[in-house]
Amino acid sequence: MEKILNYINGELVAPTNGNYLDNYNPSNGEVYSLIPDSEKQDIDNAVVAAKEAFKGWSKTPKQKRSDILMKLADTIEKYSDELIKAESKDNGKPETLAAHVDIPRAPANIRFFAGAILHDSSEMHEMDGMAINYTLRQPIGVAACISPWNLPLYLLTWKIAPALAAGNTVVAKPSEVTPMTAYILSKICIEAGLPKGVLNIVHGLGSKTGDPLTTHPDTPIVSFTGGTVTGKHIATVTAPMFKKLSLELGGKNPNIIFSDADFDKSVSMAARAAFTNQGQICLCGSRLFVQEEIYDKFRDALVTKTSKLKLGDPKDTTSNLGAVVSKDHMEKILAKIELARTLGGNILIGGEREILEGELKDGYYVQPTIIEGLSSDCDINQEEIFGPVVSLIPFKTEEEVVEMANSTKYGLSASIFTENISKAHRVAANIDSGIVWINTWLLRDLRIPFGGMKHSGVGREGGFKSLQFFTEPKNVCVKI
Ligand code: NAD
Numbered sequence: 300m301e302k303i304l305n306y307i308n309g310e311l312v313a314p315t316n317g318n319y320l321d322n323y324n325p326s327n328g329e330v331y332s333l334i335p336d337s338e339k340q341d342i343d344n345a346v347v348a349a350k351e352a353f354k355g356w357s358k359t360p361k362q363k364r365s366d367i368l369m370k371l372a373d374t375i376e377k378y379s380d381e382l383i384k385a386e387s388k389d390n391g392k393p394e395t396l397a398a399h400v401d402i403p404r405a406p407a408n409i410r411f412f413a414g415a416i417l418h419d420s421s422e423m424h425e426m427d428g429m430a431i432n433y434t435l436r437q438p439i440g441v442a443a444c445i446s447p448w449n450l451p452l453y454l455l456t457w458k459i460a461p462a463l464a465a466g467n468t469v470v471a472k473p474s475e476v477t478p479m480t481a482y483i484l485s486k487i488c489i490e491a492g493l494p495k496g497v498l499n500i501v502h503g504l505g506s507k508t509g510d511p512l513t514t515h516p517d518t519p520i521v522s523f524t525g526g527t528v529t530g531k532h533i534a535t536v537t538a539p540m541f542k543k544l545s546l547e548l549g550g551k552n553p554n555i556i557f558s559d560a561d562f563d564k565s566v567s568m569a570a571r572a573a574f575t576n577q578g579q580i581c582l583c584g585s586r587l588f589v590q591e592e593i594y595d596k597f598r599d600a601l602v603t604k605t606s607k608l609k610l611g612d613p614k615d616t617t618s619n620l621g622a623v624v625s626k627d628h629m630e631k632i633l634a635k636i637e638l639a640r641t642l643g644g645n646i647l648i649g650g651e652r653e654i655l656e657g658e659l660k661d662g663y664y665v666q667p668t669i670i671e672g673l674s675s676d677c678d679i680n681q682e683e684i685f686g687p688v689v690s691l692i693p694f695k696t697e698e699e700v701v702e703m704a705n706s707t708k709y710g711l712s713a714s715i716f717t718e719n720i721s722k723a724h725r726v727a728a729n730i731d732s733g734i735v736w737i738n739t740w741l742l743r744d745l746r747i748p749f750g751g752m753k754h755s756g757v758g759r760e761g762g763f764k765s766l767q768f769f770t771e772p773k774n775v776c777v778k779i
Contacts, residue, residue, distance in 0.1 A: 301332040303478050305341055305502055306485030308348035309495030314503070315340045322478060325391030325622040326613050328661035334478045337503035339511040342470065345499035346517050349441040349468040352496030357438045357466040361416045367493060368413035368464060372406035374491040375456075375484070379403075382480055386452060387613045389479040391622030391663065392576055394614055400576075401453045405484075408456040411745045412464035412765065419766060430778045436770040438466030439543065443518040445509055445533075447525040448474035448624050449579040449685075455481055458522045459498060461765035470499045470518065472509050474525075476624055478502045505529060513537055520769065523547070524581075527683075527709075527754045534757070545758040545768050547581070547750055549683045550711030553704035554584030554740070555726065557697075558592040560716035564738070566600045572714060572740040573689035574608060574667045577623045581755075582712045582734070582741055586680055587691050588700050594693045598671065601691075602648050605667050610653050622663045623686055629663040632686030636668055639679045639690075645672040649687070675703040683709070697726060705731045710752030714740045733759070 302319060304311040319333035335341070356364070375382070379402050386397040424432040444458040455473055462469050473481035485500050501508055513521050513533050523533050524547040537544050554572050556565045572584030589597045613621035623629050629652065636650050649668030654660055671691040673679050680690050694700040704713060712734040715726050727735040733751045736742060743749075746762035758768060 300330070303332055303334050303482045303502055304485070305335050305337060305345070306482075306488065306498070306500040307341070307345045308352075308499065309489065309493075311485060311489075314338070315344070320475060320504070322389070323625060324388050325624055326388070326662045327659050328626065328663065331388070332479065334475055335502040337501050337508045339507075341501050341503070342508060342511040342515060345470045345501050346441055346512075346515050348496035349470050349499050350517055352494060353438070353440055353468045356463075356468055356494060356497050359466070364464060364466065365413040365417055367491075368409050368460070371488060371491040371493055372409040372413065374487050375406045375409070378483065378487055382452065382483055385479045385483055386477075387621070389477045390448065390451060391613060391624055393618045393621045395616055395618070396576060396621075401450055404450075404453040405456040408453070408745070409460045412460040415461075415763065415766060416464045419763060428779060430776055432774050432776045435773040435775060436767070437773060439520050439769065439771050440467060441518050442467045442469045442520040442522060442769060443512045443515070444469055444471040445512070445521070445523045445525065446471070446473050448476035449576060449581070451477040452480035452484065454524050455484070457760065458524070461760075462520070462522065462769045463497060465766050465769040467520065467769055468497050468499075470501060470512055472501055472503070472512055475502065475504050475508075510536070513542075514540065516540070519543060521545070522760075522768070530756070543768065545760065546756045547760065548711075548754060548756045549685075549709060550581045550583075550751060550755050551586060551681065551683050551707045551709045552582060552584050552712045552714070552732070553586045553588055553730070554714045555700055555704060555716065556587070556589045556593070556597060557715075557717035557719070557722065558590040559718045561718060561738070562593070562597070562600070565716040566597065566604055568714070568716070568740050569601055569689070570604045570608070573669075574605070574620060574687045575741070577620050577665065578687040578689075579624065579685050580741070583685075584714055584740060585684060585689055586675075586704075587689050588694050588703060589691060590700075591693050591695050594691075598647065598669075598691055602669060605648050605669060608667055610664055610666060611655065612659055620664075620667060620687060623665050624663070626663055628686070629665055632665050632684060632688065635679065635684045635686070636670075636688060639670045639673060642673055642677050642679065644670040644679065644690070646670055647691075675706060681707050697722065701726060701729045705729075708754040711755035712736070712751075
């Protein structure tokens, strides 16, 4: 069985303790590879390598750093087919989704930041002829980059690209649930000639590998994407060490359909927002608020649309949904659906595990599920489920829907569907979330500030915001 290896100081190495964890293929429930069960010693080795590499990488001219990263992006693209298949096998998502979303974003992320460092500028503050202040933006050191399982290579590269482009070196810890594309990336880095120690990837569990990384005295920057509970833990342990911290956390995003919305477009978009990647995107619209006048018609159209979605083999190009990421996660989703029933929710469609035939019979498939009849303040409408489950909630007025939309502890994203432009802008301004889409969903521009309010995160990524996070501003005052 294939053994995944850590990538430390430019080499593929086994975990120092020699221990491995099982890696499952969610489409059939089988163990198909082994993941290093790394510990503090592996993290220490990776940080030493990254710290040493920082001396050269931070002084490498921007143009050269950019050229090296562009070559890395080209090499990733060369292995697109392998990466698409690997991401789908490791995560359970349809290959078509990996081909259209996950894998193309990896080289795109790297090219974006490799270009951005060549066009960046800094601030200057002039003091009425007395003095000038200019701000240097310098790389900080070894960045700890921790990423989740839902968009494995996409989110890993979204962190390491700005960190490396800005001149830091990186120790990354991908999710132990989906390590494969990060491992392939290690091999690609070697082929592309990334200097030794600039990027290090250590695999393992959050408690045994993540904790020693975030609390290491030589990782002054921590960039984390994952669940809110883990984010809280990381904030607690890193705060006394005064680390620079970016947190991209969970969401319970409202999708608001006004009665004057373009009906067909909003039904299609609501289905996409609920079920893409089996509902396992932090930006998924899992609370669907529909204005009373169109509620019945909208509900019926959404159920019809959902009934046409094909849940099946991730390798089949006609599958719209594949497997959810793990047995544990499937059980959590099913328990939430059961709770919805107990609370009096009406399951309009789905609501069960789907057992596929033949080799896929033990895979982790959950039917796309629509629930109605639950109050906005119940658990199902307040807590993240992170599965193919959407809850319909009717509303009467703009004021009422804004209040309900803002009633959770989260504040990541929101979508608003209306043909009334003034209302769209008004509601966008009143919604507590870091990202608002009007008449669309998940339309991403890599330059925008990306991140959440409240318990959805701290700080913003994207464009120059990422480069600012991964650099330290230093003001220099020159007396004239
Ligand atoms: P998770 O918090 O369980 O794990 C995320 C990563 O943190 C993994 O690599 C894990 O090993 C690591 N980790 C766990 N405990 C740790 C610890 N004590 N110290 C250091 N690292 C530790 O999240 P998940 O289940 O992998 O991902 C799903 C969550 O991620 C959802 O809540 C989703 O909303 C969120 N998410 C947010 C965004 C965003 O941009 N805001 C994007 C994607 C996913």
